[in-house]
Amino acid sequence: MPRVRVTDLFIYPVKSLRGIALSQSSLTYTGLLHDRRWMIVRADNGQFVTQRQLPKMALIATALDEYHLHLKSPELMPSTPTVQIPIELPDGQEMKAKVWRDECRVLDAGDEVGHWLSQALASPKPLRLVAMAPDFKRLQSQAHRFGDQAAIFADAAPFLFANRDSLEVLNQRLAAEDKPTAVIEQFRPNIVVAGLEPFSEHDYKRIHNSGGEYTLQLHDRCERCSMISVNPKTGERYPEQEPYKTLALYNAMPDKPQAAAFGENASLMRGDGQNIGVGDWLSIDRELED
Known part of the structure; x- marks a missing residue:
């Protein structure tokens, strides 16, 4: 049974x-605490907006304190670089929003x-x-692929x-062709590990800590989109759709040979409220149960 070490943990309080x-975070059935808790939508139809439509979203930083979400972008808003929003929204205007095909009831942040x-x-x-209305629970619309647990505003699991x-090998191939290398932030993962053969993460089904306090199920490859071709430092798209094109050559979706895959969609099987930390050693299994 291989062991892997957690190298990075990320949350994205506002989708995209x-x-x-x-350095550490709490596991919940909807993801790491505060991950994708908020989302940007069009005012006219509630449709969600991402870097696919507005790549400059990559230049807006997020931060959290005990009571507020902070958004900051001196590059885009030099005269008013920051804005803050209460983490717990007061009873505000309710509206409908859509994440792909999922219609959600949400609260407008003002x-x-x-x-x-x-x-x-x-x-x-x-x-x-917007934030999810407190009495609304999004259902998992693709349980056959991602299990029963639904995210808040994440695309899938x-x-x-x-x-x-896997990133290291991808970058070796990009560098060999004099193409810009990628950083892990372009792929927007939550849990990053080291210690597996490149792209072998797709062969495993379960990951858990040695004490058995928490277990995650690995469900399916994450099919990537044009967002991985946005430079997170400049908010501009890399030329020639890289690293998407190179990734698709070496790690495609099994049923879509021209579609790139990177990472595994996962859900929490047990351990709601447990902490996961950078440096943790985890066991990874090819089967769901011993």
């Missing part, structure tokens, strides 16, 4: 904005942050920041698990 690197985001991103349509050794 810059994430936060953590005019100030909506106007700030619309201006910062030069959006052709007004934007709103509650966790994205990634292998640093």
Whole structure:
């Protein structure tokens, strides 16, 4: 039974904005605590917005304190670089929003942050920041692929698990062709480990800590999109759709030979409220049960 070491933990409090690197985090059935708790949507139809449409979203940093979510972007908003929102929204205006095909009831975070985001991103349509309504639970729409646990606003499963050794091999191939190398942040994982053969993470089903306090199930490869071709430092797309094209050559989806895959969608089987930390040693199994 191989053992792997956690090298990085990330949360993305606002879907598609810059994430936060953590030394430890709490596991919940909807993902790491505060991951994708908020989402940006179009004001007119509630459709979610990501770096696919507005790549400059990569330039808006997120931070959390005990009471507030903070958004910051001196590059995009030099006159008003920061805006803050209560973590617990007061009973505000409820609206409907969509994450892919999933319709959700959400609370609007207010005019100030909506106007700030619309201006910062030069959006052709007004934007709103929303959080899930407290009495609404999103259901997993693809349980056959990702298990029964639904995320808050993540695309698919509650966790994205990634292998640093896969990134290293991808970068070796990019460098050999004089193409820009990638950083792990482009793939927006939650849990990153080292100690597996490159791309062998797709062969495993279960990961757990030695004490048995928590177990995650690895469900399916994460099919990537054009977002991995956005430079997280500049908010601009890399030329020639890299690293997507190179990744698709070496690690495609099994049923889509031209579609790139990186990382594994995962859900929490047991251990709600347990902590996971950088440096933790985990066991990884090819079967769900011993």
